[in-house]
Amino acid sequence: MADEMIAVSGITKTFFTGSEPSRVLDDVSFTIQKGEIVTLLGKSGCGKSTLLHMVGGFTKADQGQVLLDSQQVQRPTKRCVMLFQQRNLLPWRSVLKNVELGLEGEKLSADDKKERVLDALKLVGLEQHLHKFPHELSGGMQQRVAIARAFAMQPDVILMDEPFAALDTFSRYRLQDELVRIQSQKKTTILLVTHDIDEAVYVSDRVLIMSSHPGKIYKEMKIAQTKPRDRSHGDFHYFRKKILDEFELSGVPNTSEYSI
Structure with missing residues (x-):
């Protein structure tokens, strides 16, 4: 399909x-x-991070293939960027220089590089903190x-491996808001891994629920709710409960691990 950014087909992996x-x-x-936010949701050990790395x-699959914009994925590329729970910031580099790090090796003029970095920092509201160092910033x-x-x-794609899991609840909420706002502007395709049902319902266009041992896509659920979403709205709780019920049906215990 012309608008298909990622196609995962018949992936099998054994360790x-x-x-x-x-x-x-x-x-x-x-x-x-293209332009979707899709979440892989499942308990720890279901293979969702392994799938994200593929x-x-x-990581290479034993069988099956992954296509990125109709091209088979053979190795990491800058068209598909990974964002981890660990920030991986260099402590000796300022905010400005840490963001510039992602552009090293790009054929950009110094002015173009600076403009792109400043635009990105404005997107996340850090334009007043360019020269601070990581230890001077909150998580x-x-x-x-x-x-x-x-x-x-x-x-074209950002892969996110539980990027907000280490944060307190209010910081996590604010960054979820920022992610939805920025993605709505940039239309970047995002594949998110989480075991937090509330996060999945809040940010996703679709949720892929995974069962374990071995990991499979048990259920696909479209979140038919406009963004930004209201966490107190009845529709939000409807989808949250529906996902919890699906975990019970998939044989995954319905426990507090899946909720905030």
């Missing part, structure tokens, strides 16, 4: 602990359209720097 095989992913297939070209601000660095690279 070995000693001589014992462990099937992590089994025949996983899904597609993501989309990014960091939420550090993650904003990492988000700015990703968007400054102007990738």
